[in-house]
Amino acid sequence: MDDHSGHVGTVEESAVTTSAELLSLKDGGVFLVADSQGDIVGAADGMFDNDTRILSQFVFLVGDVKPAPLSHGLSKDNAVFTCHGANRTLPPVGERNTPRGVVHIERKRTLWRGRMFERIRCTNFGLDEVMLPISFDYAADFADMFEVRGVKRPARGQLFPTDTDGRRAVFGYQGLDGETRRSALVFSEPPWRMTTHRADFMFSLPSEGRLDLHIEAGQLVDEVPSAERFAAAVSGARRAIVERRRRGAGLVCSDHAFAAWIEQSRADISLLTTDLETGAYPFAGIPWFSTPFGRDGILTSWQMLWLDPSLAKGVLTYLAKRQATAMSRFQDSEPGKIMHETRKGEMAALGEVPFGLYYGGVDTTPLFVALAGAYLQRTDDVALIDAIWPAVCKAMAWIETYGDSNGDGLIDYQRGAESGLTNQGWKDSEDSVFHADGRLPQGPVALVEVQGYAYAAYRAMAQMAERLAEDDPEVWNRKAEVLRERVEERFWMAEHGYYGIAIDGEGELCATETSNAGHLLFSGLPDMHRAGQVIRRLRSPDFDSGWGLRTVAVGASRYNPMSYHNGSVWPHDTSLCIAGMARYGERLGPVKLLDDLLQASQTFNLRMPELFCGFAREMGEPPIAYPVACVPQAWAAASVFLILQACLGINISAARREVRLIRPMLPMGVEGLTLQGIEIGDARVSLSLRRHEGGVSVTPEAGSDRSIAVVLQS
CATH class of the missing domain: 2.70.98.40 (Glycoside hydrolase, family 65, N-terminal domain)
Known part of the structure; x- marks a missing residue:
């Protein structure tokens, strides 16, 4: 992680x-x-x-x-x-x-x-x-x-x-x-x-x-x-x-290998999930991260959202209660910011480390708002959104007041104290953000994927404001569009047909090709043409190792397939990129990458590690482990579920009481898949998906609530 x-x-x-x-x-x-x-x-x-x-x-x-x-x-x-x-x-x-x-x-x-x-x-x-x-x-x-x-x-x-x-x-x-x-x-x-x-x-x-x-x-x-x-x-x-695993919808698969991977991944999520006073929360990973983390909890629950919304409900409730209320350079906090990490040990209590309650994650706050919007669409749980609405509004106020420290219209970060994290996106090792020549940037640093998360947050605010009748939704849509245009203008590298990773404190683009741009697709920020160029680049051998997507393209100045963030494969990162591809209609890439990760998982006893090395796949040879990766690890375990959603093209709207599948494709080797007991408001629906010569058929199972519309879109 x-x-x-x-x-x-x-x-x-x-x-x-x-x-x-x-x-x-x-x-x-x-x-x-x-x-x-x-x-x-x-x-x-x-x-x-x-x-x-x-x-x-x-x-x-x-x-x-x-x-x-x-x-x-x-x-x-x-x-x-x-x-x-x-x-x-x-x-x-x-x-x-x-x-x-x-x-x-x-x-x-x-x-x-x-x-x-x-x-x-x-x-x-x-x-x-x-x-x-x-x-x-x-x-x-x-x-x-x-x-x-x-x-x-x-x-x-x-x-x-x-x-x-x-x-x-x-x-x-x-x-x-x-x-x-x-x-x-x-x-x-x-x-x-x-x-x-x-x-x-x-x-x-x-x-x-x-x-x-x-x-x-x-x-x-x-x-x-x-x-x-x-x-x-x-x-x-x-x-x-068993009680934790019964939450949410079930998956029954005809392929033994894929079914076993699903089973192990679900078991790992259950192991890491802890029932707190605020609800279920997936702790990040063992051994180093067996505690609530903001970013990890948000993304893990988002990966599982279509199957089990209870995780997102628990995460949103917990994080809303721990929102920052004051400024602290030591804790990297400002009012409205969402927690990055919490610890209960002696060193945290003494202030020897800032992680007792630490806010040094630039992306957690916009992700919190964006998850709230995704949760509302999936569940139509207006009561929960109404309860956390003050925290959501304070989070947006942080984005607009403190998120942009230098007034250039982009969300950025710079740590407040030497004890904090140097880099505050998901790639937070010290050398994970760099210029094309290998130079490390001076802050404040604006990461490309964080702008995508903020864009998604603005869109989510428009959706939630309309549902709650709180504000003029178009205000938020206009702000999203302004940010989108700014990102397209400042991060796009026309000569590469790709987005740079970051803009430094001097306004210079870090023109390095990384998987971060794939997260823009997940957020839905690029237009179709540029999204297509990003997808083609991500599917090229420079990114696609044969086991998953590398975090940095082969040939970049700091590329190293054995590094933590600069050329390794992180399953959760790959899953977000794949979900982004699917958002723009891509299906073959997700199916192929899902099969690659399935085969990689067999090397790791079906338990996806936090990361593994990004060496190119060689015939007859397994992927190479990263020696100190967390196993089990929540967002690695949950990756298969987000990728499967991408392959099936499935979207659920409780307000419309609809399950929509857009050009669904089954994983390789899987002839049939059953989704059991998908909860949509007070209703349940089970779907049988079967491969046939013309594609994939979708049939509601006996006992499914007939008030739920199942729409198959080609």
Whole structure:
């Protein structure tokens, strides 16, 4: 995902890199990241509660070595982690020697109500009794998330000595913010030896015998781990995810590979979605971004809007309540601006980083307004728009009052303090905006896609004002047209048939070809002729890697397919460009790119990462992973749904009680697709789409509300 707060302080590479595959579980504000055998070693992994690492080491040993791995993975619903292993040769006890591979070891783990529940099951398949030595190394450093990412602090609080009581290790930390943080690790059986950092067990396991050891970690509770508590936790975690996945319309597909990708993507969205007081909110990604982000929440919910409007409702409500009310250079805030990021850790509380409530995103405010308009069209939920209308109006006031800092009519940014983000669009790494010769621009910087978002915001204001009978809609339409003409005049590069990425503080165009221009198509700003030129360029080999669209065209001065933003492939970015193509009638490109991403997803176990390298596709070779990408990541997981919408050409208007499909095309290899239970106001409709020689047929399923018009437009 976007680099967000990644450029605060000095980030050491070792702090954010791990050689092991990391697997994640999440429940509310708590998440756990461990390696493929379930161990936490204290690098980029751990158990985190509200941006604080409450378990920094948890290593399971059998005979003082890690078990030999057999297999591992997450359940399809992302609720349960399971690892299978076997003993290595055990040290002799008396004259008895236990060879390798006699004892099967299963680790099964879930998160529920902010606690880790784990069961270690050992089964002896040997002919002889086994004396089985089991140990756990553990620690809790209470490191702030930004410390884990490598930011150096001038001082830390005080760690308390670990307290043990025979089956429990209690960890504590007194933060510089005055908060006392505690966590505990508890075993169902008392170990024969327990120290401040290690628990040792010795079990006698008869032939064909089995034993279960239950462990819990998290906030202090009095209960002792048990089989009943573990079963209840697994059931509760799965039930919560099922309830989240039932929201919105369902998709049933005839193609196994595509159906599996849809299933995994839906599961990842469910995992990352947290039910807050304001409604459902998709947290951005694990491990670095398991918190509400403005831009990410808006775009993820927009990608899912046609299927599940509840995400957009939750995002809009949450962000409206956290709109800036004052000016702060440290927080990059002005009245009316929409939040970029929020954190709850010690460093944020102390102001060591500005991200407790940070507004350093230039695009989040216009995207907020534009999403509100898209949500109204999809749902006709006038009550929600009326409730957030004051926030919407304040957001537009920010665009018109503070968004243009130098009076040139364009929305721009320049950070207020050195601790803030240098670049404040979605490509927010330090070198992601540059001139054709590689120079970095001086601020304030006006990004091309942000002008598109502002254009969409003006159009949305006209739509909402008309529906709410609040203002003259044409005022907003005229402002949109003025901005459109300004963008066409200042960003268009006639010699390239493309738009430059930005205009710097000197008024000079950064004449670099990037995927940012594809977001203009998503906003609907260009005319048909220029949109066609942009689409052709995006589909050229300089952008199209064969696995998705690169963020920067091959040949640009800072192009690097291994970089974070300058030549890599970001699935969400590709999805917005594809949606933009579809807006202008393109269907073949979206279908081809959807198939490319499907095949790429198979390399990543159907779980789309935040990004991957932008090397050109080679026959018989997989895409190349970006080593520290967030997985799972919300807007990457949601990309398939926006691209599928683009392929189907589907648009839903609740006010007109209409589902319109414009020249729909099914994904490659998919002969049939069923959309189940699309909610339109108080009605539901299900559609069956089938491929035939002349195109795609669309048929309402039995039980669909007949008051909903289904329009197939060729």
